[in-house]
Amino acid sequence: MSVVIFDGKSIFGSGPVRVVIEPRGAVLIPRLRLNQPVSGSVLIGPAELVVQIRGRLVASDEATLRGLEQEALATLTNPPTVSRLVEPSGAQHDDMTYVSFERRGWGVAGSARDGLGEVGTIDRGREVSLAFVARFVRVNAL
Amino acid sequence: MILIEPTGVTIDGVAQAGVLALAVEEAAVAPVEERGEGGPYAVFVDSPARAVRVIIKQEVIGTTLDGPRSGQMVDVVARLSAAGAGAGAKSLFVRGCVLEVRYDLSAKVPTRRLTVAAVSDDGAESPVNVT
Numbered sequence: 001m002s003v004v005i006f007d008g009k010s011i012f013g014s015g016p017v018r019v020v021i022e023p024r025g026a027v028l029i030p031r032l033r034l035n036q037p038v039s040g041s042v043l044i045g046p047a048e049l050v051v052q053i054r055g056r057l058v059a060s061d062e063a064t065l066r067g068l069e070q071e072a073l074a075t076l077t078n079p080p081t082v083s084r085l086v087e088p089s090g091a092q093h094d095d096m097t098y099v100s101f102e103r104r105g106w107g108v109a110g111s112a113r114d115g116l117g118e119v120g121t122i123d124r125g126r127e128v129s130l131a132f133v134a135r136f137v138r139v140n141a142l
Numbered sequence: 143m144i145l146i147e148p149t150g151v152t153i154d155g156v157a158q159a160g161v162l163a164l165a166v167e168e169a170a171v172a173p174v175e176e177r178g179e180g181g182p183y184a185v186f187v188d189s190p191a192r193a194v195r196v197i198i199k200q201e202v203i204g205t206t207l208d209g210p211r212s213g214q215m216v217d218v219v220a221r222l223s224a225a226g227a228g229a230g231a232k233s234l235f236v237r238g239c240v241l242e243v244r245y246d247l248s249a250k251v252p253t254r255r256l257t258v259a260a261v262s263d264d265g266a267e268s269p270v271n272v273t
Contacts, residue, residue, distance in 0.1 A: 015186065019179060056186060058186060123188065125174070125189045126188050129186075129188060131174075
């Protein structure tokens with residue numbers, strides 16, 4: 001079972017998911033971006049932890065699939081929910097903010113699906129499914 | 143599905159002679175094959191985009207000046223029952239677009255290979271109808 005837990009609840013069903021941690025380290029801004037006509041960068045602090053959940057909602061019919069999507073969207077509250085994110089592996093990330101849910105086509109590297117502009121389409125095969133990317137950010141306090 | 147030397151094959155109502163084989167091929171166009179966090183193997187595979195091709199190979203008997211052309215919509219019908227049109231006989235019906243008309247002139251008797259891309263009425267129902 002590939003269950004992602006956020007705020008104590010499973011939010012993306014039991015379809016397949018992969019976990020992507022965006023690059024860690026320092027955030028640099030080129031001085032040119034700050035209207036300083038010199039080379040170099042300004043170090044402004046550590047990068048926020050960003051965890052992407054890339055997965056696929058899977059259901060036996062379209063109504064159930066849309067219900068799963070609504071559940072995922074319902075957790076996208078305003079103001080955003082800040083809570084613990086638990087990966088399917090059991091790895092935990094505290095104080096994560098659920099910031100976005102996006103329908104997105106993704107698949108096996110090099111497959112015909114890659115880059116075909118099928119972003120956001122519902123796939124209707126044996127099952128009804130939908131690829132997505134959800135982003136969770138540990139927002140740095142000012 | 144493949145029919146060897148089928149009888150009763152028609153294209154747009156025109157009986158086809160010398161049909162050596164009629165095959166219906168189905169393949170995933172853009173398969174979904176997902177892996178999870180558990181290990182290297184796919185945990186979800188599906189075929190949400192499929193291509194169905196009807197391939198008819200037939201001997202060319204005599205000069206033919208017309209025939210199906212690429213891009214043409216055709217109705218392909220074949221009798222499935224070896225017993226002919228008796229009780230229990232079934233028919234295959236496929237409507238589709240001709241993709242290729244190719245000839246093999248190297249054989250003693252030239253052959254024609256016709257490839258038809260099957261078209262579904264609504265995208266959900268199989269374009270191959272057996273009744």
